[in-house]
Amino acid sequence: MNSIQRIPYHPPLQPTKQVKQATSTSFIEQLQAAVGKQHLKISKHATERLQERNIMISDEEWQQVTDSVLEAHDKGVRQPLVLMEQAALIVNAKNATVITAMDRLEAKKQIFTNIDGTIIL
Known part of the structure; x- marks a missing residue:
């Protein structure tokens, strides 16, 4: 009896260097696009x-505001008061969400509680 041995066919692989380069470029572009799109959510x-x-x-x-809140969060701030020229915002840094907003005149009359940092822009 004659037996026939079959050799599995494997298609030729692309050169490793080209595959890695294409993947790296794609990943870097996606990362930069994702980082550039960071923004704060605004509660109802x-x-x-x-x-x-x-x-x-x-x-x-x-x-x-977004950049400053993210930086504050990296430093351990959980709920900053953000003072801007025209507004004062309370932000939950962990969730990247603006909780409330008031104009600066109204903010002068307020006592702010439950904040653990202030960002002045």
Whole structure:
């Protein structure tokens, strides 16, 4: 009896260097895109307060607030008060969520409790 041995066919592999380079570039691009899109969420309560008090915050200012809150969170701050020219915001840094907002005139008359850091922009 004659037996036939079969050799499994494996398609040729791409050069390892090219595969790694394509993956690395793709990963870096995705990481940069994800980091660039970080932003704060705004609670329903804070959204209502911003609208009621007619507080306008530009995209650039929101990005400054976001960057500052993320930096504060990295330093252990859990709930900062963010003082801006036109507004005062209380933010939950862990959840990256604006909890409430008021204009600066109203903020002068307030006592802020349950905050553990202040960010002045």
